[in-house]
Amino acid sequence: MKLARYMSDHGPRIGIVVDERLVDAQQLGYRLEVEDILGGGSDLWSRMSADARADGRPSVPIDSLELLAPVSRPGKYFAAGMNTRDHVAEVSGGTTARAQSAHRRNQLVAQAYPDPRFAMIFNKQVSCISGPHSPIWLPRKSTLLDYEGEVAVVIGRRLRDGDESAARAAIAGYVVANDVSVRDWQTTTSQAWLGKSFDTHGPIGPWIVTADEFDPASAEIRTWVNGELRQSGALADQILSPWAIVSQISQVCTLEPGDLIATGTPAGVGAVQEKWLTLGDRVRVQVTGIGVIENEVVAEPSVEGR
Template identity: 35%
Template sequence: MRWISYRTADGEEAVGLAAPGGYHGARVADLGADLLDLVKGGAPAMAAAAERLAAAPVVAAKNLDLLPPLPRPPKIICIGLNYMAHSQEAGFSPPAYPAIFARYATSLVAHGAPILRPRVSSQLDYEGELAVVIGRGGRYISEARALDHVIGYAVFNDGSVRDYQVRTQQWTIGKTFDATGAFGPELVTADELPLGCKGLRLETRLNGEVVQSASTDELIFDVARLVAILSEAITLEPGDVIVSGTPSGVGAARKPPLWMKPGDVCEVSIEGVGLLSNPIADEPTPTAGDA
């Protein structure tokens, strides 16, 4: 199944299920659950909601005001240097343990919404990534059972403000600026994809030019290993998002560097998972009294 979250014309949050030509949708207030609630309820809750939504009319995707599939995930845990070639282009040895940092929900934007270049920097970089959504929580999850805890996947663009990223020994500040993390368009349930999302082609395109291309087979720490490692320290909860790392080709590693700028369009596609497309815009100047 392929799920979306969106906003109705009168500003209410709604949930949609993919159908030929668009999505069957219902307001959260009518359905009695948002997509995070359905994820928490697992496959039975999603199946029951799908049965109810099947009776709803189909709305064309172009007419929907999309939100990130999970607008307010409990945690967004990001993994750095998880492709060999990217680790090397960044000047690091391949890691023996994942580089782990956080994002926050205020950084998220939906498919089609602008990624904002902040007023304080021009070094806005792209990072196409596979996002992993936890469906069943736990601690000390074994690698052998880890994929049982994954309910689905989505596409992510881990927009990075590079000069802020390197101002400190920890990367988080440059990785969670407001409106820099594109997420969506759909949450695709794991049963629709290869086990652990193995063997899928990930591409990032900036203004139509391919700037990143790799297979998810090239992940140093695959999905199951990431779930197991993270759960050694952190209780994973339903709705947590693991952003699994980016391949080589980032703008910061190019000579000269290639930064995203207003007017650009950045697309990230993952075979079978979807296409995430976002224009780039400048962060608005605050109005009087907001600064």
């Protein structure tokens, strides 16, 4: 099932995507929050999907609607860094000053932790989350704006100290994500979250594809900037699987329905070649089996009264 949130005349509503149209879940009698639907499991998802596909159900074209982030304010939004070999290689072998600086930083980490036990995890503040077609703000305080096309998992059931099997069962669905990054703020200290959490720098969507209808083994991630293909990689080629990442995080903190975890980006980020995003750029991220998000870079608006 594809589960979307959209803006209706009555405020945000939940819908089920059927082909190129959307069926309002409330009109089918499902007056549930997204987290409740995710936690309902495959039996509920199958029932809702069948109801939405029944003959005569009222629907509207997807392209006539304003789609919202399918999870608006999760309790937590984590992301895994350096989780694809080609991205690690491009940072390690880059010739620009920015890439060399990142390489030196990674070397220091490797020297401090020669046998790493954990994934490189950072958090994105949930206030950065925005819709699949919402603008990305170019910060007033930096011009080193970058993209990272990714797949993010959405947790559907409470998980604490779970092994990989339990972690996979706790994943209710998948979304397309762009881990937008402000590189100077990211690398000035060892705490990456500052450069990962600017407002609007967490577009996700276009909907949640439930785990029973998504095959991670065949998913391809591609990112375009103004029509130029910048990134292309397979989710299956990641160093740690989504469920390995979820398992590790669950050993530290309890994961809850609606929590998001972005699983890592392939090679081709702008920082390596210093191809920074600028005003008017359009960033398109596509994941096979899920869909597309596309966001335009605009100037960060002034703060009222400043």
